[in-house]
Amino acid sequence: MEESNAEWAELTRDCLTNILSRLSAKDQWLGAMLVCKSWFSAFKEPSLHSVFNLQPYFDLSRKSTLLSTRKFKSKIDSMLQPVVQSTHIFLTQICIQRCSDRSLDLVGQRCPNLKALSIRNCNVSDD
Secondary structure, eight states, rough: HHHHHHHHTOOHHHHHHHHHHTSHHHHHHHHHGGGGGGHHHHOOOOGGEEEEEOOHHHHHHHOOOGGGGGHHHHHHHHHHHHHHHHHHHOOOEEESSSOOOOHHHHHHOOOTTTOOEEEESSOOOOO
C-alpha cells in the first residue's frame, strides 16, 4: 500500500465520521465508502444514515420531462431500496419523489424508527 493511502486509513473513527458527515449523501454512497476498509467501517455509523433526502436533486431538475417517466420511477426505487435495506434501523426521515408502492411498502415494513416520510408526486395506491 502506498504511504499516503495508509495515512487516510489510520484516521480515527470519530475523525472519519466527521469527514463523512460533511459530504453529500451522493458522495458518501458513490465514493467515500470505497476508499478503504476503515472508511467503509466509518460509513456504517448510524448518525450518517438517519435522513435520506433526495429532494435537492429534484429541485435541480424540476423542469425535466424525465421526471414523469416510468424509467425515472424505477431509478428512484433502485436508489431508495438499498438504502432502506442497509440502514433501515437508523432512518428517521425520508424525503423522496416518484417512488413506487413497492418501495413504500418496503419502507413501511423495514423502518421502525421512521418519524417523517415526505413523498411528493407519487401515485400511491390503497395497498
